[in-house]
Amino acid sequence: MSFSQADMAAIWLTIKLASTVTLLLLIIGTPIAWWLARTSSRWKGPIAAVVALPLVLPPTVIGFYLLIAMGPNGAVGQFTQSLGLGTLPFTFWGLVIASIFYSMPFVIQPIQNAIESLGDRPLEVAATLRAGPWDTFFNVVLPLAKPGFITAAILGFAHTVGEFGVVLMIGGNIPGETQVVSVQIYEHVEAMEYGQAHALSALMILFSFIVLLALYGFQRKGKVHALSVK
Amino acid sequence: MIKACFKVAYRSSVKSDFSLDVKIDIPSKGVTAIFGHSGSGKTTLLRCIAGLEDSVHGHLEVSGQVWQNDNYCLKTYKRPIGYVFQEASLFDHLSAHENLLFAMKRAEHTVSQDNFDRIISVLGIKSQLTRYPNELSGGERQRVAIARALLVQPKILLMDEPLASLDTARKREILPYLERLHENFDIPILYVSHSLDEVARLADHVVVLEAGKVKAQGELTQVFSTLEYSSYFEQGTGVIIKAAVLEKDRQWHLMKVGFTGGELWLSDNDEKISEEVRVRILAKDVSLALSNHEDSSIANRLAGKVEDIIQEENSPIALVRLKVGDEFIIARLTGKSLANLGLKEGMRCWAQIKSVAIVH
Numbered sequence: 001m002s003f004s005q006a007d008m009a010a011i012w013l014t015i016k017l018a019s020t021v022t023l024l025l026l027i028i029g030t031p032i033a034w035w036l037a038r039t040s041s042r043w044k045g046p047i048a049a050v051v052a053l054p055l056v057l058p059p060t061v062i063g064f065y066l067l068i069a070m071g072p073n074g075a076v077g078q079f080t081q082s083l084g085l086g087t088l089p090f091t092f093w094g095l096v097i098a099s100i101f102y103s104m105p106f107v108i109q110p111i112q113n114a115i116e117s118l119g120d121r122p123l124e125v126a127a128t129l130r131a132g133p134w135d136t137f138f139n140v141v142l143p144l145a146k147p148g149f150i151t152a153a154i155l156g157f158a159h160t161v162g163e164f165g166v167v168l169m170i171g172g173n174i175p176g177e178t179q180v181v182s183v184q185i186y187e188h189v190e191a192m193e194y195g196q197a198h199a200l201s202a203l204m205i206l207f208s209f210i211v212l213l214a215l216y217g218f219q220r221k222g223k224v225h226a227l228s229v230k
Numbered sequence: 231m232i233k234a235c236f237k238v239a240y241r242s243s244v245k246s247d248f249s250l251d252v253k254i255d256i257p258s259k260g261v262t263a264i265f266g267h268s269g270s271g272k273t274t275l276l277r278c279i280a281g282l283e284d285s286v287h288g289h290l291e292v293s294g295q296v297w298q299n300d301n302y303c304l305k306t307y308k309r310p311i312g313y314v315f316q317e318a319s320l321f322d323h324l325s326a327h328e329n330l331l332f333a334m335k336r337a338e339h340t341v342s343q344d345n346f347d348r349i350i351s352v353l354g355i356k357s358q359l360t361r362y363p364n365e366l367s368g369g370e371r372q373r374v375a376i377a378r379a380l381l382v383q384p385k386i387l388l389m390d391e392p393l394a395s396l397d398t399a400r401k402r403e404i405l406p407y408l409e410r411l412h413e414n415f416d417i418p419i420l421y422v423s424h425s426l427d428e429v430a431r432l433a434d435h436v437v438v439l440e441a442g443k444v445k446a447q448g449e450l451t452q453v454f455s456t457l458e459y460s461s462y463f464e465q466g467t468g469v470i471i472k473a474a475v476l477e478k479d480r481q482w483h484l485m486k487v488g489f490t491g492g493e494l495w496l497s498d499n500d501e502k503i504s505e506e507v508r509v510r511i512l513a514k515d516v517s518l519a520l521s522n523h524e525d526s527s528i529a530n531r532l533a534g535k536v537e538d539i540i541q542e543e544n545s546p547i548a549l550v551r552l553k554v555g556d557e558f559i560i561a562r563l564t565g566k567s568l569a570n571l572g573l574k575e576g577m578r579c580w581a582q583i584k585s586v587a588i589v590h
């Protein structure tokens with residue numbers, strides 16, 4: 001199995017995209033997951049539904065609306081243009097933003113479940129031991145909900161690696177910028193380069209299998225935080 | 231002195247409505263028990279004092295410092311409290327020692343090695359320190375939790391039924407440690423319990439709650455010997471008397487204790503001569519006679535004067551309170567016996583006590 005330079009670029013880009021998205025989603029998703037886990041607001045239902053939308057929508061729908069929003073006439077597009085950044089579609093950062101929306105439930109739900117299963121008690125105990133809110137989050141919640149965070153990171157990463165429809169809508173197929181592995185495979189098939197498509201596809205299967213194996217092995221070892229998303 | 235006044239109303243579709251409306255004064259020394267049946271609001275009251283209940287109206291002043299009033303509420307993590315929860319609440323990801331360190335790092339003042347050693351030895355957890363919570367027994371976990379609450383160097387220790395989740399054997403294992411707490415550490419303890427035994431054994435003061443309201447509060451022996459409250463204790467109605475061990479009868483494994491009202495014989499539990507003990511005399515174990523029956527099998531007979539009598543309507547039971555020396559004894563009789571004896575307030579009679587239990 002050998003990869004061409006374009007294939008290697010696609011693999012590297014995919015890893016870069018998935019890492020960036022996972023990192024950003026952990027930062028953005030944690031407060032949302034925290035809020036969803038702890039609130040009794042009447043907005044909980046609607047927000048949870050919005051977060052879960054990518055689970056059921058065709059990726060093309062998300063891609064389509066993001067394309068319009070980030071395009072030259074869209075609200076986001078006008079904003080980025082006014083900052084002198086140009087428009088986001090067909091750029092790496094456009095892909096990052098689209099992937100964040102698309103992979104959001106896979107990161108938020110495991111964290112939310114982990115925080116919900118902690119309950120109030122550890123937080124109350126921490127407060128009676130003089131730990132302030134941030135102290136409590138980093139020294140009590142994070143370690144206790146660690147399995148949930150690890151699950152979230154693995155799923156967020158794997159799911160971003162595996163996306164195709166959103167990439168095609170937002171990113172197109174620009175080598176080194178938006179041409180990720182899944183799109184590259186499509187490209188090879190279109191060009192009847194089945195050998196190279198095989199190599200990349202086999203790599204994806206291997207990767208996904210190892211990720212899931214690691215995930216289930218990890219969940220068996222640590223506390224089981226049920227995956228509600230899959 | 232801790233002055234607390236709270237008004238809380240919970241409306242919930244799941245549970246029935248509950249309201250707490252209390253005003254209490256708690257002395258800043260010794261153990262104050264908050265006693266009540268389940269649902270009386272005692273845990274809620276303790277949580278209000280800790281600041282763990284949201285949106286509660288109230289005033290709270292602890293040794294002159296305002297913790298809460300109409301437009302101010304000190305956050306829980308800024309209150310100098312120690313809190314022991316009903317079930318073990320150790321952090322699972324930390325060993326027993328790390329759990330203690332968690333508290334020490336956040337304590338207002340550094341904990342001296344002496345103080346640390348003393349707390350560890352009073353609670354007997356030296357050999358458990360390296361273990362994780364899931365490797366400890368329920369009793370050990372609770373002892374570590376108590377040590378952790380002490381290491382945060384609180385100005386007041388709040389304990390929410392710390393024994394309720396333990397079986398009888400574990401309770402017996404922990405009770406001596408709790409007794410040693412207030413002998414060894416000079417901080418006020420608020421102790422929530424629904425167990426009369428624990429209250430009788432540990433408390434100096436008691437606040438009795440019923441349906442979210444204060445039914446009685448005051449010194450332990452005084453609250454227990456007040457007739458109008460005592461029916462609340464049901465089968466546990468009875469008095470607690472502080473007495474001193476006078477002598478021992480090795481042959482029959484008995485010891486004699488004395489108080490202002492006389493002397494009592496009870497089984498010898500290895501107490502030392504002249505040690506102060508608490509004895510509990512239940513009203514159902516006391517019968518009354520107009521003369522001293524020396525030919526009776528009942529060894530403990532005390533002379534007293536009828537202080538007051540309560541007989542509820544439509545109930546066959548009457549409670550009679552006798553003044554014996556400076557203390558009181560309550561007897562539970564039927565209304566019929568009461569009428570037969572013709573007992574009236576101020577009359578002299580003899581209390582025959584079938585059993586006396588030592589609680590301390």
